[in-house]
Amino acid sequence: HVAPRRAPVRRASQPQLLLVLACHCHLATFHCFPLHPSPFLIIMIQTIFLITVLLSAFAISLAKDVAVVVQSPSDGPPVTRSNRYQSHVTLYIQNSDGSKTPSGWSTRQSDGAAKDSPFEFQPGVGLIEGWTEGVLKMKEGERSWISIPSEKGYGAQEMGSPSGAGFYIPANSDLLFDIEILEKDAAAMKDL
Numbered sequence: 001h002v003a004p005r006r007a008p009v010r011r012a013s014q015p016q017l018l019l020v021l022a023c024h025c026h027l028a029t030f031h032c033f034p035l036h037p038s039p040f041l042i043i044m045i046q047t048i049f050l051i052t053v054l055l056s057a058f059a060i061s062l063a064k065d066v067a068v069v070v071q072s073p074s075d076g077p078p079v080t081r082s083n084r085y086q087s088h089v090t091l092y093i094q095n096s097d098g099s100k101t102p103s104g105w106s107t108r109q110s111d112g113a114a115k116d117s118p119f120e121f122q123p124g125v126g127l128i129e130g131w132t133e134g135v136l137k138m139k140e141g142e143r144s145w146i147s148i149p150s151e152k153g154y155g156a157q158e159m160g161s162p163s164g165a166g167f168y169i170p171a172n173s174d175l176l177f178d179i180e181i182l183e184k185d186a187a188a189m190k191d192l
Contacts, residue, residue: 066133067147072180076140079123081132084185085140086118093169094147094176103175104160105167111178120185128153128175135179143180150174 079085090111092100106112107119123132130148138144150156153175160168169175 064149064151066130066137066149066152068134068137069145069147070138070142071145071178072143074139074141074181076142076181079135079138079140079181081123081136084120084122085135086120086182086185087135088116088180088182089119090178091167091169092176092178094174096174100176103167103169118182130175131177134177135181138179138181140181140183143178146177146179148175148177 088107090106090108091103093103094100102112104112107117109116121127121131121135123135128148130152131146133152134144134146134148150172153173154169154171156171158169158171160166162168162170
């Protein structure tokens, strides 16, 4: 008597296994699973699937957070929504490989502006969402890099002129601001 030959075992890739688990989880929920697994196995498969989905969602949400990296710290007071501030700013496009491309907009003469001309702003007033989130993590006198995902920047909206005249921000660009909070706006302080 000769034993039958077994077919070679083919290993599934991780995405294939997740798909199989998801299908089995779905089928088990409707009691259509052909192998009639135990209730414990059904719960385990559903739990693994749920954890996988939650971890994926968490990773995606982290990619959409505004990040602030301090270049020059300060002991000044925190930036608040209730004040206007003077700042020096240079804007870059943050590339997927981690490099940066100048956008053509800067208030610093050292970064291409005709002269130093501080930018005045109030957090939350007429600014992109990421700018407000970032500067509210800063202090007066501090200089930081603020990395803003496109969803909290200009999104699908193109800004400026691609012809090279002035600044340009392509649609769906992640932004990198080099921001120094100089001080509260003196003129706005007199109005208080």
